Amino acid sequence: MLKLSLFGVPQASYLDRPLEGFPSQQHGLLLCYLFLNRRRPHQRERLAAIFWSEYPTPVARKYLRNSIWKARQVLRSAGVPADEYLSANNGNVSFRCSGRYWLDIEIFETRLSLYQDIAGQQLTPEQAAQLEEAVDLYVGDLLEGIYEDWCLYDRERLMLLYLNALDKLMAFHEANGTYEHGLACGERTLAQDNTREKAHRQMMRLYWLSGNQSAALAQYKRCAQILRETLNVSPMEATTRLYQQIVHGQFHPSKWPGHCTVAPPFTLPVDGVVQTMTEDVLQRVHYLQATIEEAKSELRHIEHLISEGMLNSPSSTVNV
Numbered sequence: 001m002l003k004l005s006l007f008g009v010p011q012a013s014y015l016d017r018p019l020e021g022f023p024s025q026q027h028g029l030l031l032c033y034l035f036l037n038r039r040r041p042h043q044r045e046r047l048a049a050i051f052w053s054e055y056p057t058p059v060a061r062k063y064l065r066n067s068i069w070k071a072r073q074v075l076r077s078a079g080v081p082a083d084e085y086l087s088a089n090n091g092n093v094s095f096r097c098s099g100r101y102w103l104d105i106e107i108f109e110t111r112l113s114l115y116q117d118i119a120g121q122q123l124t125p126e127q128a129a130q131l132e133e134a135v136d137l138y139v140g141d142l143l144e145g146i147y148e149d150w151c152l153y154d155r156e157r158l159m160l161l162y163l164n165a166l167d168k169l170m171a172f173h174e175a176n177g178t179y180e181h182g183l184a185c186g187e188r189t190l191a192q193d194n195t196r197e198k199a200h201r202q203m204m205r206l207y208w209l210s211g212n213q214s215a216a217l218a219q220y221k222r223c224a225q226i227l228r229e230t231l232n233v234s235p236m237e238a239t240t241r242l243y244q245q246i247v248h249g250q251f252h253p254s255k256w257p258g259h260c261t262v263a264p265p266f267t268l269p270v271d272g273v274v275q276t277m278t279e280d281v282l283q284r285v286h287y288l289q290a291t292i293e294e295a296k297s298e299l300r301h302i303e304h305l306i307s308e309g310m311l312n313s314p315s316s317t318v319n320v
Helices: 026-036 044-051 057-077 104-114 125-136 149-176 179-192 197-209 213-231 237-247 270-307
Strands: 002-005 011-014 086-088 092-095 101-103
Touching: 011 026, 026 044, 026 057, 026 092, 026 149, 044 057, 044 092, 057 086, 101 104, 104 125, 104 149, 125 149, 149 179, 149 197, 179 197, 197 213, 197 237, 213 237
Parallel strands: 002 101
Antiparallel strands: 002 011, 086 092
16 A cells, blocks of 8 residues: 655655655655645646746646656556556646555544534544544644645645644543643644644643642743743733633632533633634734734845845755
8 A cells, every 4th residue: 555644754655665755856746746636637737837937838847747757667666556546648647546545634634524513522532532543643744844835835724723623632631521631732732833822721721620720820921921932922811811710719610520521611701702702813913913024024034145145046956
């Protein structure tokens, strides 16, 4: 079976034999693109434009032909029946999904889609276990180390799916009294995005529920420091309100029996919910503004390096 791992550093093997030049060489990048966009055929002209846009069309198509040929050779040298997985005619190129293969991102997305409409508190233990198996596939961002434009959208999309799945698992563990597991999910979330304030709040509740008030308060201070140093903003009112409730002993969650599915103990009146939702939106706007400014600064730095001749164009670093 062809085994493909696109989370973290990409890997491809057939019967435990790795594919040569995957994904560092151009044919390997082409295969990555086809694996990622496996559900449709791709016009040769479009592929040529995506990978060799800096060249005239005839030259770009020649490079594409060479990469397809090289990809076939690499597949065959690993013992892969190339025609079972790679389709290439005069008009289109595609990855054949009819062949037997294992692809981590496909398993990840399929499993998460099964539970997308189920709240974390409503998951059964079996469903939560399957969801945890799916998030364990996320060993790193999509195609780590590859910075081509064609993979950036899917990288962000899959990362958000991963973070949302961890949020759901934290809610499950909070509802079922398995607080340590919920805290572990929180740490995984913060390892990916330590400015995710919702995760900090969930961890504050989990620490409190586990009887560790000092850790709950320390989590708030950790959150405040990260937001201040990273985004120059303060915690949202909902986070500060939870902190004050814990400090003054006003946060009294009801007793939660193990392995039950009930509503979270921390509730707000309707107007408080609206206010919290508004604050969430406003903070995301602040985050977006900070991200845009950081991106602008990086672009100006890159432009300066290029103007000074200190940075080559991206195409010069890719093996063709």
